[in-house]
Amino acid sequence: MATWYRLLSLGRCWLQQLLGPCHRFGTPWAWIVLYSQGLDPAIFKLTSLQLLDLSMNNFGQHILPASGFERLSLLTHLNLSNSRFQGKIPIGISKLVNLISLDLSVSYYDTTEDSLSDYDSSIGIISYVFWLPNFQNLVANLNSLRELYLDGVDMSSSGDWCHALAESLPDLRVLSLSSCFLGGPICWSLSRLDSLTAINLEDNFDIPATFPEFFMDFSNLSVLQLARTNLQGWFPRRVFESKTLRVLDLSGNQDLLGHVPNFSNASSLETMMLDGTNLSFGKPGSFSNFKSLQTLSLDVDFAFMEHQSSLGIHMSLQHLELTQMESTKDLGLILSWIGDLQNLASLELSGWNFSRTSFSSVAKLKNLKSLSMYYCNFTKPSLSAIRNLVNLRSLVINQCELNGPMPSAIGDLADLESLEIIAYDFLGPIPSAIGNLRSLKSLEINAHGLLGPIPSSIGNLSSLIRLAISAFEFSGPMPPAICNLSNLEALEMRSSGFFGPIPYAIGLLKKLTSLRLQECSFSGSIPNSVFNLTRLIELDLSFNLLSGEIPTSVFTIPTLRRLDIHFNQLSGSIKDFDATSSHLVFVDLSKNNLIGHIPKSFFQLRCLAYLDIGWNNLVGSVDLSSFWRLRNLNHLDLSNNKLSVRDMDGEDNNSPSTYIPRVTWLGLSCNLTEFPVSLAHLNQVSYLDLSSNRISGAIPKWMWVTWNSSLTYLNLSHNLLSIMQFTSYVLPFDQLEILDLSFNQLQGQIPMPSPPAAMLYYSNNNFSSVLPNFTLYLGQEFRISKNKISGHIPKSVCDSTIGVLDLSFNNFSGQIPSCLIEDGYMSVLSLRENQFEGMLPTNIKDYCFLHTLDLNNNKIEGQLPRTLTKCLQLEFLDIGNNNMVGIFPSYLGVLPRLRVLVMRSNRFYGSMSGALHNGDKSGEYFSSLQILDVASNNFFGNLSPDWFEGLKSMMTELNSTGEIISALNGSGNGNVEHAYQDTVTIYYKSIYRTFNKILTTLTVIDLSNNSFGGTIPGSLGRLFSLHVLNMSGNAFTGDIPREFGRMTQLESLDLSQNQLSGDIPDALTNLTFLGILNLSNNQLVGRIPWSGQFATFQNNSFEGNLGLCGLPLSNPCDIRPAPPSVAHGEKSSHVDVILFLFVGLGFGIGFAAAILMRWGRIGEWFVKSARALRT
CATH class of the missing domain: 3.80.10.10 (Ribonuclease Inhibitor)
Known part of the structure; x- marks a missing residue:
């Protein structure tokens, strides 16, 4: 062969x-x-x-x-x-x-982005690029190389690329190294490569240098692409005079200066991209020398430097890109010039503001076939003139502000074949005129604010092949007219307000190859008519409310390659089916309510590459070898079911390497008790999740060795692991991004991967130390909470770019390096429950990104820095249980996102009411605060009724769904599984309770153990969503505000150890959620209310109030009056008289007299007679 x-x-x-x-x-x-x-x-x-x-x-x-x-x-x-x-x-x-x-190039604009091959998007990170550790070693022997394409290859650590090229590739013709993370200037030695015809170094942002003029000595150079390379200084005019250069792209180099010269000979340039530079025209008319120019990209300010008369002669120009962005120029002249370019076929406008100028000049371009507008701003009638572009084939309106409905004038573009509208301020429906576009083949609308139904006229688009509608507020069933589009091959509804069943008529779209109805609210069962779509390649019904069983026929559509119905409410078992005719490559049934066993048919899907059936209720025993026989299998997830997973090959010590597939993605959170031995034969694993099992003992050495060049994600958390088998505490992983060993029983020194992994999780173990230079191995996150580690934080941490640092619940000591707070690049700093000391730094930078600062229970002294007000993202601040001093930090009230403020057990002092008047007076004062704990300090004085008026988040039931307050990980990739969750300890329902997940519904105010006095403000009663209120251990006087009865969400109320007087308001019985009440040790009087939750409280809720009576106290409310005085004799009540009658006249007469007393004048006579007898 x-x-x-x-x-x-x-x-x-x-x-x-x-x-x-x-x-x-x-x-x-x-x-x-x-x-x-x-x-x-x-x-x-x-x-x-x-x-x-x-x-x-x-x-x-x-x-x-x-x-x-x-x-x-x-x-x-x-x-x-x-x-x-x-x-x-x-x-x-x-x-x-x-x-x-x-x-070996990689394009970041992958045309298959939405195709089946993108099956790995659930990971949250798509990584399919090469990296090159040493460029010199790669090219040293390739002396015959003429063309080198390494676009998109990571060469950030590959050494001196420039000299390596010059020394090793003398005959190179084409050099393309765009987006390679190249560093350093373009060296002079590159001038040896004088045979180069094409140079592409664009999108390498770290090449700060002047333009290498020796490039123009390359006699055959025709393509020069240096866009976004941070070029600086003066650009030489000879580049424009080149006789061979056809393509010149300098765009995005803002510090590049120079003039476009006026020269006698015509330029050879066909493409010139100068937008985003500081180049200008040397003399009027200079632009007229570009006779061959077909593609031109300019900033508006650039174009204004040229006389439009000379610009207008370029009849060869076919494609024009003009960027306005921040320019304040009058666009009338530019638009007039554009209108004169009668041969222009393609026009792209970015950042234009048509609210100050007319769109009509653009509409004069009768030959225009493609119009793209990005980030533009239109007034309502601006786009009406678009109807004049009668030859337009393609129209793109992307990220523009339309300030009104979609213009109906679009319906006049009879030859339009492609329409893409992505906007966020539509005000109205899709116009019915869109049904006039009989030539339209592709329609994509992604818009918020688009109201009303989709017009039935959409059914007139008989040529339509692709229809995609997403992200708008329309609510209703899918329009039946869509099912009339008989030529439709791709239908996508995403993030829409569609609800109800999927129409049965969907089966009439016989040419459909892709059906995506994602993130809608479709309910009911999957219609059987879907199985009539005999050309269907992709079926995606994920993120809906579909119910019922999965029809067996869905697995047997002979053309189907991708089936995604995850995140629905599908139930029942998966029935066996005939897999002989199936060509399924991708199957995702995760996050449903499926039961029963895994069907044997799955093990016969010979084309299967991706299978995810996690997060269901599947049962039974399954052998991994059954999956290994699927030769194409790449992605397998069985996690979070009730399966018993066996590894029979491993138990028999038989190597399955002769048939084991090349699995790279594996999720096995499946009640395992040991590592499957067959995993050792998977030599290219990039993602492995064995979390939440019952695996004990050692992490095998082969795990660190076999996958050291492939592994990007390893999760062994929530097991019983105690030992790590390796030869060095520095783990040599080439590409590791996430390592999670948390919630185990691991001991000794923490191992660190090299090169650094982005996210390292070692919390909740028994580790006792870290590497002395561990900061050299830090990536974006480092969490080692709840271990037994001591020592100092080395100052070298300031050289890292870490975003999340959690050292809480350890024994660290010393001072906190100032950079961790001052530099402002961190999002989470948690040093809770350690022995840190000293004072906090005060010079916090303006670009502070701090979300969480948790310093609870250390030995920190001094004052809270006022520069924390620069941290506009701050949501969580806990400095409790330290030795800090100062007045209440009212200045923090301006932080718009601050939710949690804990200052308990310090030495703060002063009046909080006085602090209010030094704070923000706009009404937005602590507007997001939901937990305020200043207990056990030295605050004093009266509380102003106005103090609580700014706590807006406690006045309504905001976030009633109970979201968890969390900071996403440092990478910002939105991985919810590893989102950092704040921890707070509060006095809740008579005990100190730690919340590891703080819901947005948890609202607490704790002012206890201070010296506050005066009356309790009734304005507290406006905090309708307050759950916990503790004002105990102060010197409050007066009545309990009856307004407290309006706080219907209150679960715990503690007003004990004050000097409150008066009765207990009956309004408190309205608090139906009240589980804890403590009013003890006050001066309250009267009867205790005995209804609602009050019937459940014990004596200790009321003891220490000598004037209280009634249940549950043993002191009954005595109705016997005190002996009357002479002065009050004439005012004795009817009750006094009745008691006398019962005693003096005997029971019988007294009873009768008592009845008669209540009856008119006879009663009055009895009273007078009785009083006479008493005297």
């Missing part, structure tokens, strides 16, 4: 018969490229290969084999671009001395 193949090309134009039944062409809207589980080492047996092209395919983010390429010694052309490989570029490529062309 080795002698047969000279050329092997399996790029996007591969042949169906080469691929087998698991691969298939799709449509332009949902096409599937070649999918493979990595590069088969058998390819290295083709030693006679001269050309190998595997570009534009999906190799499942596998890592290229470390060895093997060196065997292809005759190779002259190697193209692995955009093939979803990742990891370190194999050193074997450097030994291909006959290479003429090498392309």
